[in-house]
Amino acid sequence: MKKPPRVLIVEDEAPIAELVAVNLRHNGFAPIWAEDGESAQRELDAVLPDVILLDWMLPGMSGLQLARRWRADVRTKAVPILMLTARGDEPDKVAGLDAGADDYITKPFSTQELLARIRAVLRRRAPEHSDEDVHVGALHLDGAAHRVHWQGQPLRLGPTEFRLLQHLMRHAERVHTRAQLLDKVWGDHVFIEERTVDVHIKRLREALGEAACMVETVRGTGYRLTALQPADAPKDQQKA
Incomplete structure (x- = not known):
């Protein structure tokens, strides 16, 4: 018999954690509750969960700090993280995604939405x-070696920006929609907004420095990586 997916709930508010756990249990999941980063780490050290529901505001180490720690750890970096928080502004969403969260759910949320997002993350295919x-x-x-060089000089890219650049370079000169990039870089069926792609494209360009112009925005469609530099382009194209 197949074991139910393990969901680690990292939430310091007991009523919320209990409500989430009850709904997860009734829908075929095996929830485990940790009220702070220290107890969550003990659970991770014992058995890796299939997905982590991580609250932003926690006593001691914040959810953002925990997400960064777990993404930097070889053992836990592949475990999907869904950030749970009352902070719904776009800069906060961007911060959560940049810290390594796979998805972002704003409180209050419906049980059905939470379940749908968990299932979407669990059934995604490997990118x-x-x-x-x-x-x-x-x-x-x-x-x-997981390294990038521009004109022989090393560049520092985050893991998501590296995968994004890798896909764009392997399919250079081809235009990719945001939905296509989500499927190929983040994984098929990941339930996150297409805006996520724009955030990481911006971070990729910042990391590329002088090579940033190689990542082109194709208005109304998506993005393309090109070897054609602005100085090499025909004058009529430079004005476009």
């Missing part, structure tokens, strides 16, 4: 990845 070397112009990505 595209490759260990091959890719060269586009003076940009070089080493998939095996």
